[in-house]
Amino acid sequence: xxxxxxxxxxxxxxxxxxxxxxxxxxxxxxxxxxxxxxxxxxxxxxxxxxxxxxxxxxxxxxxxxxxxxxxxxxxxxxxxxxxxxxxxxxxxxxxxxxxxxxxxxxxxxxxxxxxxxxxxxxxxxxxxxxxxxxxxxxxxxxxxxxxxxxxxxxxxxxxxxxxxxxxxxxxxxxxxxxxxxxxxxxxxxxxxxxxxxxxxxxxxxxxxxxxxxxxxxxxxxxxxxxxxxxxxxxxxxxxxxxxxxxxxxxxxxxxxxxxxxxxxxxxxxxxxx
Amino acid sequence: xxxxxxxxxxxxxxxxxxxxxxxxxxxxxxxxxxxxxxxxxxxxxxxxxxxxxxxxxxxxxxxxxxxxxxxxxxxxxxxxxxxxxxxxxxxxxxxxxxxxxxxxxxxxxxxxxxxxxxxxxxxxxxxxxxxxxxxxxxxxxxxxxxxxxxxxxxxx
Amino acid sequence: xxxxxxxxxxxxxxxxxxxxxxxxxxxxxxxxxxxxxxxxxxxxxxxxxxxxxxxxxxxxxxxxxxxxxxxxxxxxxxxxxxxxxxxxxxxxxxxxxxxxxxxxxxxxxxxxxxxxxxxxxxxxxxxxxxxxxxxxxxxxxxxxxxxxxxxxxxxxxxxxxxxxxxxxxxxxxxxxxxxxxxxxxxxxxxxxxxxxxxxxxxxxxxxxxxxxxxxxxxxxxxxxxxxxxxxxxxxxxxxxxxxxxxxxxxxxxxxxx
Numbered sequence: 001x002x003x004x005x006x007x008x009x010x011x012x013x014x015x016x017x018x019x020x021x022x023x024x025x026x027x028x029x030x031x032x033x034x035x036x037x038x039x040x041x042x043x044x045x046x047x048x049x050x051x052x053x054x055x056x057x058x059x060x061x062x063x064x065x066x067x068x069x070x071x072x073x074x075x076x077x078x079x080x081x082x083x084x085x086x087x088x089x090x091x092x093x094x095x096x097x098x099x100x101x102x103x104x105x106x107x108x109x110x111x112x113x114x115x116x117x118x119x120x121x122x123x124x125x126x127x128x129x130x131x132x133x134x135x136x137x138x139x140x141x142x143x144x145x146x147x148x149x150x151x152x153x154x155x156x157x158x159x160x161x162x163x164x165x166x167x168x169x170x171x172x173x174x175x176x177x178x179x180x181x182x183x184x185x186x187x188x189x190x191x192x193x194x195x196x197x198x199x200x201x202x203x204x205x206x207x208x209x210x211x212x213x214x215x216x217x218x219x220x221x222x223x224x225x226x227x228x229x230x231x232x233x234x235x236x237x238x239x240x241x242x243x244x245x246x247x248x249x250x251x252x253x254x255x256x257x258x259x260x261x262x263x264x265x266x267x268x269x270x271x272x273x
Numbered sequence: 274x275x276x277x278x279x280x281x282x283x284x285x286x287x288x289x290x291x292x293x294x295x296x297x298x299x300x301x302x303x304x305x306x307x308x309x310x311x312x313x314x315x316x317x318x319x320x321x322x323x324x325x326x327x328x329x330x331x332x333x334x335x336x337x338x339x340x341x342x343x344x345x346x347x348x349x350x351x352x353x354x355x356x357x358x359x360x361x362x363x364x365x366x367x368x369x370x371x372x373x374x375x376x377x378x379x380x381x382x383x384x385x386x387x388x389x390x391x392x393x394x395x396x397x398x399x400x401x402x403x404x405x406x407x408x409x410x411x412x413x414x415x416x417x418x419x420x421x422x423x424x425x426x427x428x429x
Numbered sequence: 430x431x432x433x434x435x436x437x438x439x440x441x442x443x444x445x446x447x448x449x450x451x452x453x454x455x456x457x458x459x460x461x462x463x464x465x466x467x468x469x470x471x472x473x474x475x476x477x478x479x480x481x482x483x484x485x486x487x488x489x490x491x492x493x494x495x496x497x498x499x500x501x502x503x504x505x506x507x508x509x510x511x512x513x514x515x516x517x518x519x520x521x522x523x524x525x526x527x528x529x530x531x532x533x534x535x536x537x538x539x540x541x542x543x544x545x546x547x548x549x550x551x552x553x554x555x556x557x558x559x560x561x562x563x564x565x566x567x568x569x570x571x572x573x574x575x576x577x578x579x580x581x582x583x584x585x586x587x588x589x590x591x592x593x594x595x596x597x598x599x600x601x602x603x604x605x606x607x608x609x610x611x612x613x614x615x616x617x618x619x620x621x622x623x624x625x626x627x628x629x630x631x632x633x634x635x636x637x638x639x640x641x642x643x644x645x646x647x648x649x650x651x652x653x654x655x656x657x658x659x660x661x662x663x664x665x666x667x668x669x670x671x672x673x674x675x676x677x678x679x680x681x682x683x684x685x686x
Binding site for chain 3: 277280281283284286287288290291292294295297298299301302303304305329331
């Protein structure tokens with residue numbers, strides 16, 4: 001199932017991206033290319049700025065240097081109006097689902113349709129029910145977000161993200177905090193949406209096993225840089241020590257098990273002054 | 274949609290109650306309900322001393338409010354105070370020899386202008402002047418006169 | 430030296446906050462045309478900001494009026510001036526207590542709720558979610574709240590004053606035997622529509638802008654964690670109350686010189 005993307009089929013092109021939060025550098029000279037129609041995963045340990053990367057792609061944050069192109073358009077050179085038009089073609093699945101708590105499941109999925117289209121209520125109803133059917137929650141359309149489990153909320157959010165038939169969907173940590181069943185459901189859904197609708201998928205995650213299952217291409221980032229990239233199997237057998245530690249979940253390696261500290265013996269037998 | 278309807282009704286009731294309250298403040302609490310909406314004409318009255326008379330103090334005839342003081346100034350030529358009385362238009366036909374005096378409502382009440390009509394056939398018009406006036410009573414002057422009178426009695 | 434640096438840092442961060450608050454205000458005002466196309470959003474906010482605050486404002490208004498009637502009668506009767514009780518009650522309410530106490534209650538009831546709501550929407554990524562759905566969250570979420578606050582405040586203050594006047598009437602006329610006619614007549618002759626009532630309304634509009642602005646800003650700026658949201662609600666109440674009391678002094682000095 002691994003497609004070898006050709007260069008001109010790049011949907012998102014990130015060049016020399018630099019981003020600071022306060023004095024801390026989140027990214028320093030990151031280059032990423034996300035091929036059209038494939039599932040690309042961006043992986044890295046917690047706190048490596050993966051969510052920030054999605055916000056940069058979506059134009060919610062502005063980089064300090066470098067450029068991000070989506071479908072040939074420089075995201076941060078667009079006017080507000082054009083940026084909003086571009087966002088209509090991008091879906092984003094937030095970690096918490098980000099459903100509007102005062103609207104029902106149906107109204108949440110209908111929200112982008114009511115906002116951005118002039119469809120009749122009966123058309124909207126049909127579309128919403130179809131989207132909900134795609135995530136298997138047509139029966140739950142009358143529930144409120146507070147009545148949903150975490151996995152269901154994420155599936156509703158997914159239905160909302162695909163409501164406008166976007167060209168790409170960005171998934172922010174889709175597998176975190178899910179039980180094995182809903183994890184399996186999500187893995188399958190992401191793959192199916194990608195293949196059936198030819199939607200480009202970008203997954204940001206640190207769940208190695210699930211992500212490796214569905215990703216065509218993986219970028220591993222750490223300390224603000226891309227460490228390695230390639231298909232899952234290549235990375236798994238990678239010669240890079242760091243990558244191997246991350247992909248195989250080893251407790252010790254280049255990322256030390258111990259937080260930097262003086263020698264244990266010294267610490268234990270130090271005289272308290 | 275019935276939930277929407279509920280919201281509409283509640284918000285409608287809220288707005289209505291708010292505007293009723295404002296209307297109540299206007300008509301029942303403040304003087305807007307009593308303000309004369311018709312026009313008025315101006316009459317001057319000169320006083321030696323206006324005491325505590327202020328702009329907007331009422332002007333009454335036989336106890337009925339017929340106008341308000343609209344302006345007060347000091348005339349540098351004859352060293353007297355001039356009160357401009359705005360008399361409501363429906364109270365025209367006030368004789369031109371009417372007597373104006375400054376009175377006090379109650380012991381601590383505020384001061385107002387009382388008009389006592391005379392018997393002339395001529396009436397006051399816009400800009401005309403009331404010739405006969407009586408100034409405000411100043412407490413110190415009354416007490417002074419009283420003591421002076423007592424002293425006179427004692428001397429006799 | 431250290432305290433000088435601290436002072437400078439505080440000053441800089443304060444001016445930065447003021448700048449961000451002003452920009453936020455501008456952004457919200459730019460959402461006005463969009464709001465006119467969706468009056469429903471305003472309606473929903475009028476419900477949560479206005480209607481749900483009525484009860485506490487009404488109850489407080491009645492009791493404040495009753496206390497004014499009681500205290501006013503006690504003091505005025507020493508001078509034999511019970512006749513002016515109506516004036517005293519109405520003037521205190523319409524000029525000062527109506528706008529000020531309503532604004533304080535509003536900050537505690539509606540303002541804190543508003544901050545918490547916006548803060549939670551931020552913490553649960555709902556605002557980001559709207560943005561990624563190509564919907565401007567400032568226009569969609571914040572502008573209706575601002576306008577609802579500005580509309581609600583003077584109406585609430587007017588209700589407070591009216592109920593207070595009746596509270597004073599109940600105590601003064603009903604319990605302490607002030608003459609009913611005098612109570613109303615003195616009030617009507619002494620309270621001026623422009624000088625007293627209208628100035629009170631202007632005050633409460635100003636308080637409406639300030640309190641709602643603070644509530645929205647604190648909610649929108651909060652650190653998106655449960656601790657951050659709770660800090661934001663506390664700040665909303667504290668800052669709004671201080672702003673109302675300070676502004677009241679300035680406005681009173683300007684209006685009733």
